[in-house]
Amino acid sequence: MTLDTGHQITMYRQMVRIREFEERVKRTFTDHPGVIRGHTHLADGAEASIVGSIAAMRPGDQAIATYRCHGYPIALGSDTSALMAEIYGRVGGICGGYGGSMHLADIARGFLGTSAIVAQNIPQGAGAAYAAQLRGRGDVVLTFFGDGATKQGAFHESLNVAALWRLPVVFIMENNSFSVTVRTEEEDANAAAGEPLATKAKAYSMPGTTIDGGDPLVVQQTVADAVARARAGDGPTLIESLVYRLSAHGNSIAPPGVPLHYPEHEAVAIYGAVEEYEAAKRGDPVPRFRARLIESGVLTGDQAGAIVDEAQAEMQAAVDFALNSPLPEPAAALNHVYA
Amino acid sequence: MTRTTYARAIGTALATAMRDDERVFVLGEDVSAGGPFTITRGLVDEFGKDRVRDTPISEAAICGIAIGAAQSGLRPVLEIMYIDFLTLALDQLANMAAKAHFMSGGQLSVPLVLRTQGGAGQRAGAQHSQSLESWLCHVPGLKVVMPSRAVDAAGLLASAIADPNPVVMVENKTLYFRSEEVPDTVEPVPLGQAAVLRTGRDVTVVALSGLVPEALHAADALAADGIEVTVIDPRTLVPLDLDTIVASVRRTGRLVIAHEAVRDGGIGAEIAAATGRAAFDHLDAPIERVAAPFEPIAVSPVAEDAYLPRAPQIRDAVLRTLGRELNREGCRLPRPTA
The missing domain is CATH 3.40.50.970 (Thiamin diphosphate (ThDP)-binding fold, Pyr/PP domains)
Structure with missing residues (x-):
């Protein structure tokens, strides 16, 4: 199935919105020092994978993800002002300022939330899929995680259960080649042996495939096939989506008062692999998809530029909203411990 | 029934x-x-x-x-x-x-x-x-x-x-x-509500889980000796029904907390601290805790029996809050082995 041009333009717009959002998160460290403390992890470089995956969902489906989570709710339609305010820890945040960058959730849009513990969300995605299976309406759950998560027991336990029970879940592993600073081939037996990480699917008798996560149409097609399989009751699929994160793992960490910043990417900072990083930037999925849409006549350059302008205006409004949103009353936190 | x-x-x-x-x-x-x-x-x-x-x-x-x-x-x-x-x-x-x-x-x-x-x-x-x-x-x-x-x-x-x-x-x-x-029809028990299983004027015993029947056993033996014990089962630990415990301690002036978990860092410490603060002026003796020693649990029957706190230890703790000699005449439970 080839997506019509309208869908392709929508996907491009979503990719641009995610990119512009992440740029504004990153710029906040310099434009508004002290507004973000703690941890943020950006999804720049993974936009095609995120948007292509989400494009395979239909209403009633759900998604669950990790702490590198800004992109999914944007693609699902969450209000970027509320997302930015959440990252700033403000009352107007989508979680009232109690979750922050690593714990976005938007239940109304099927975004079940995220965990900052690597691989913790994988069984929870399987559990949501169990609920979907019992509901019997054909709903599917997309469970996103990184390559690092595949070294956790929770990953292996969950794939076993999901395959055994034929749960309607698609496991989407965004392999960005690094676990913070350690390269995948230094910590993954498949990678060390020169095999794709999707090889792990074989151990659980489910389909496993490795794709170019920089091509949103390839991602959409692959995930749509896996979703169709899950809907039909044939069980889970493991998709290894190869991406290259364009920012460092996360912002610098320092005590209060010390300004935070985004360090250089680990490829450069740790390994001195300047050419590797430059090549990754040349392969940036956002301009790549833009060039393809222009080349194929789906968009003109002006139209593509207008999409960027709109996204930049949206994210400026998001920053303004977030800066003007009040901080929560400290005592009010006690009201949220129990439902 | x-x-x-x-x-x-x-x-x-x-x-x-x-x-x-x-x-x-x-x-x-x-x-x-x-x-x-x-x-x-x-x-x-x-x-x-x-x-x-x-x-x-x-x-x-x-x-x-x-x-x-x-x-x-x-x-x-x-x-x-x-x-x-x-x-x-x-x-x-x-x-x-x-x-x-x-x-x-x-x-x-x-x-x-x-x-x-x-x-x-x-x-x-x-x-x-x-x-x-x-x-x-x-x-x-x-x-x-x-x-x-x-x-x-x-x-x-x-x-x-x-x-x-x-x-x-x-x-x-x-x-x-x-x-x-x-009862033939079991009603839901609200979370956070303790049960007072026995009422006595002298000492409050708060016991958990397996030590509740042991506390009741100890209370029977102490009653035969003229010592009246209140036995409270919190039933819920979070949220804890501190009010019921404090109200009882204000009447008795003495508190024994009994649980099977090791004493160190146990929930008994939390109950003791909270009750000590709320009922400080009413306490006539230090709060006693009956709990397991700080060690893993052995398989050997002799070692496991020695590890497990039971009714005799609760009895002794009650007597300590009363300033009485342990193992005195009239206490019908055998003295616990050290």
């Missing part, structure tokens, strides 16, 4: 909840056959394998699955066979079940019941006998119930299933098969 057991009362309460609410389902290792303590035996015949779900031996995954299912509208009752195995699921429980509601600004709730059982006394060794409830009480967002009687186990389970928060029910393997009387 009906005669039943703690084990059967829980099984019956589960069946009732599953009949009343189709969102309720049971999952865990060996649950369709009933598990090692027969609690869930027979449920699969009435409710089928989708709602009585045998799982692989994957505690992290099955706890996470229960959380995901709870967040998506189901009411899972997860069995972790021994509380000792809860270590494998603690990330899911402490880092997500307990925090999802908070972190999502109230969007998510996790109406999960996690049933497990602890306690020594079956020569099961250091990894099948622990009492780890205080770990759970230290995590905001979890509720913890620890019933000692069949009627409370059934009533608390009903309330736990209805509660929108994650509730851990810590059962006790030595309580499962005692014959007890319960």
